[in-house]
Structure formats: C-alpha cells, structure tokens
Amino acid sequence: MRRDLAPGARSAVRICLNVANTDRVAVIKDQPCLEIAEAIEEEARSTGAEVRSWTMEDHVRRPATEFPRSIGDAILKLRPTVSYFIGSGQKGELAFRQPMLHLLTHELGCRHRHIIVNDDQLMKDGMAGDYEEIYRGTKQERSGTKTAYRR
Numbered sequence: 001m002r003r004d005l006a007p008g009a010r011s012a013v014r015i016c017l018n019v020a021n022t023d024r025v026a027v028i029k030d031q032p033c034l035e036i037a038e039a040i041e042e043e044a045r046s047t048g049a050e051v052r053s054w055t056m057e058d059h060v061r062r063p064a065t066e067f068p069r070s071i072g073d074a075i076l077k078l079r080p081t082v083s084y085f086i087g088s089g090q091k092g093e094l095a096f097r098q099p100m101l102h103l104l105t106h107e108l109g110c111r112h113r114h115i116i117v118n119d120d121q122l123m124k125d126g127m128a129g130d131y132e133e134i135y136r137g138t139k140q141e142r143s144g145t146k147t148a149y150r151r
Helices: 003-016 031-046 069-078 094-107 121-126 131-150
Strands: 024-029 050-055 082-087 111-116
Touching: 003 031, 003 111, 024 031, 024 069, 031 050, 031 082, 050 069, 069 094, 082 094, 094 111
Parallel strands: 024 050, 024 082, 082 111
Antiparallel strands: none
C-alpha cells in the first residue's frame, strides 16, 4: 500500500465503517481508482475480514449505463456486511450506482461508503483526518450553538 494512502484507508475502514474480523466486505472499484481501492482492501483484510472486489471495467463498458448481473450475483453470493464503491464518477453512471446502492444498502443492509474520487488528494487529506477529534470539535460547536440560541 502506498504510504500516503494508509491513513485515509485506515480511517475509511476502522473509523467510518468499523470493519471487524466477522465482516464480509465487498469493494466495487474502477481502473482510475485501483490504488485507493487496494489500500482500503488491504486495510480491511488486516482486520481479519473477508474481502472480495470487482473492477467495473471487467464487467461493463464505461460509462456504465447498467449494473451488471455478474457483479450483482457475486455480491448476493458473498452477502456482505460492509461495502465500498470507490470510483471516478462518470456522466450517465447513475444507472450503475443506483441499483448497486439499492442492493447493498436496502436489500442486504450493508454499512456502505460511497467514495467518488477525482484524484487521490481525497485520501491523503480528507479521509486522513482525525475523525474522533473532528467529532469532538463538532459536538462542542453544536453545544455552543444551542446555548447561543437559547439566550
């Protein structure tokens, strides 16, 4: 795993979705985001979770205008408890992502993270933040706001 992606991958796996050794993790990714997806896969495997992944371009031509049955059937067989979509959003691909999201979150009840990536800066900066510190700061800010409005 690229060192600069490790903190973001750790955050996406251990904090955002709390992946554990009892989880089954499904990762749907695309070619432009392989390094980011592989960093998340590696981090998920380090928890002891079972991890399976599918690369969009192996199943469908881009821009993807449908969710391929081959991926859907494999996901149903895995019955994941956690899922990630890690890809570059292309125009017209809602027809791929909406059925995927419905399957993962509504039908299977996965804890899901949808990561649309324009470049790897998201993983190096945004996802690498200390989310526990951000939560504490947000909680503190919210309590100050409530107090201010009550006066």
